[in-house]
Amino acid sequence: MNKEEINHFIEHNLINFSVNSTGWNDLIRNLLYEFAVAGWNMDHHVFGKEKFGELRCYTYSEDEILNTKLKKIKSKYSELSVRTCEICGEEGKMRTIGSWQTTLCLNHFLEQQPVIEIDDKQNIKRNNETVLNIKNIVKAEIEYDLQRLWLFINKTESVYFSWQEPNYYLLLRTIPLSLFPKDRQREISTLFQHLNDCEICGYKAMFQRNCLRCHHEPWNDSGYFIQDYGEQSNYIKECQMDIFIDEDDYEKYFKHDCSFEKSPDHQILFTSDDLIEYKKLLF
């Protein structure tokens, strides 16, 4: 088994892996190399693909001893893949984009996420591309919970927006109310008239029992809050630390969201010692 043979085997089989980009190529190369070293017959193909953001290799051997080795190699590289950006190979993590699971680094994650912007000419843009102009909207429809919005440019053609995109509520506030069905107009204006300060994230985004910015529930004296946190300040502290740690990079994604005003007297309740203790519990 010489080096050249192995290299040929690796490059030849790299194309048998159906993946979204080139970020995992080194992982696949290493996997193939380990296959060869383990005793895989290099005349036979090795196949694999990306599934739910993970590298899966489906090739196995009838030889039980060899197969045990292959299994170990395959699970090693599956585990590595969910920590490696599919696009660039940098450190990544599993993300959900729309309804897709994919493993991406922070930059490539943010690049793929839609961000709504409205410029001073009333153009609505998404990721820097104009999708429509507010003046051209003929009709607007909104889901019962106000979290999804369709803006029509004629009778049938519409553009869809969701609360999961930064600046969604800014957009909702900007669309002339008269474009919505009569019965929904009051609900929309009620929402913006009844926003309260959220003690957790510090935005004026608390509507009924949910913050539209950080999605936390406000503290209340009901059973489970008292049982789990004892008192209000502990609850707020913990939620604020979750936001600060930003495990899912949600805050980084919403960094440029201008949907809500910042409350002027918002207070951060946790200290750096609290954070150290909390991280010990989490990780």
Ligand SMILES: [Zn+2]
């Ligand atoms: Zn990347």
Ligand SMILES: [Zn+2]
């Ligand atoms: Zn909040």
